């Protein structure tokens with residue numbers, strides 16, 4: 001991995017480079033995605049079948065688009081029983097963590113007769129996209145579906161592209177079954193997003209679409225936003241490690257590679273105060289890479305977005321981490337909790353040498369759908385709130401309104417909205 005002394009100039013170049021990975025920079029696919037969405041809007045199921053044949057090389061029809069109970073049973077025959085048990089344990093952790101996020105409706109009655117409150121209800125129907133192109137991610141099924149379940153969403157549907165044989169990855173099906181998905185449809189890409197946003201003969205229109213996917217999926221979600229709610233536009237995975245001279249270089253190297261293997265555009269960055277650690281990590285990275293199955297992808301992503309940045313102090317490391325606002329941030333320093341207090345922007349923070357990033361990807365419980373491309377400055381991890389909607393409650397008694405009616409009339413008149421003022425005043429005027 002290249003080792004770079006951090007300067008104002010190298011930082012500027014790095015930040016600009018990282019931003020190029022955002023789906024917002026892939027405008028060349030936007031017109032193709034817009035055409036797919038329009039075609040699905042007009043053509044419904046027939047358009048879906050034709051895109052499935054074109055992109056997934058699979059002949060699909062209305063009788064086979066929905067996954068059957070028999071297909072789920074078949075999946076259980078194919079997947080190792082130990083893996084099924086692990087998915088169940090992981091699901092229990094994810095559910096328990098997300099249950100802590102639940103908020104109840106609240107009402108605040110006052111002695112003067114006012115009641116203000118917030119009525120909180122789940123959305124009625126959620127649609128989860130699960131990638132199925134290059135690799136299957138049963139963990140992402142759990143991470144997207146369980147917060148919706150905890151929120152109390154009544155109907156959760158899922159779409160995922162079929163293989164050429166018309167089948168869905170068995171691990172994906174079992175994860176969906178464990179998490180409690182109601183319906184699974186075999187369709188992928190932008191066409192799946194359009195189907196969930198607008199509805200087709202087979203696929204219901206949903207209120208919110210969540211889930212990761214490739215550039216066609218990301219741009220389709222962006223284009224459908226407004227017709228339907230979405231979680232976020234996820235970009236390629238990112239890991240940032242802050243480490244000092246106390247860190248174990250093997251652990252740092254292994255953790256950087258864990259995210260580099262996701263994608264050629266994934267970023268893996270170490271910020272350290274120790275030149276010795278930097279050199280050791282670089283050696284350990286080379287040792288590990290030689291034996292990893294996704295070596296080609298890893299080498300490309302390290303070549304594209306792999307950096308070891310040398311800084312003069314941990315404060316400089318924290319400032320830089322806050323500017324990068326990484327999806328994942330590991331802190332491997334003498335006092336990780338002290339360091340954590342200096343971090344403002346990160347999707348998830350992993351503290352200490354036994355909290356390596358894949359713990360969060362698979363098992364600990366917090367969501368692995370996290371803001372990427374610097375959006376941790378203003379976005380949060382996927383959570384139960386994403387599947388809840390709120391309605392304000394306002395109730396005043398006559399005496400309560402009487403006390404303040406002139407204030408409201410004053411406000412309305414100053415905005416030139418006399419009908420607003422009148423709607424308050426009329427309640428306190430004597431009728432002729």
Ligand SMILES: NC(=O)c1ccc[n+]([C@@H]2O[C@H](COP(=O)([O-])OP(=O)(O)OC[C@H]3O[C@@H](n4cnc5c(N)ncnc54)[C@H](O)[C@@H]3O)[C@@H](O)[C@H]2O)c1
Pocket residue numbers: 032055056130131132133134135137140161187188189190191212213214215216217234235236237262263368369370
């Ligand atoms: N951030 C996360 O939490 C997370 C988790 C899992 C996966 N991911 C990411 O999701 C992505 C999955 O991508 P994938 O491709 O493997 O699966 P995918 O399911 O997102 O995409 C496959 C679909 O893309 C469409 N497609 C392919 N080529 C096309 C073309 N030329 N024109 C129009 N549509 C086309 C097809 O319809 C196909 O069904 C990866 O980038 C992975 O890193 C992210």
Ligand SMILES: N[C@H](CO)Cc1c[nH]c[nH+]1
Pocket residue numbers: 137139140236237238259327361368369
């Ligand atoms: N690290 C990914 C999010 O950036 C999520 C994931 C799924 N499987 C393994 N990892």
Ligand SMILES: [Zn+2]
Pocket residue numbers: 237258259262361
């Ligand atoms: Zn991962």
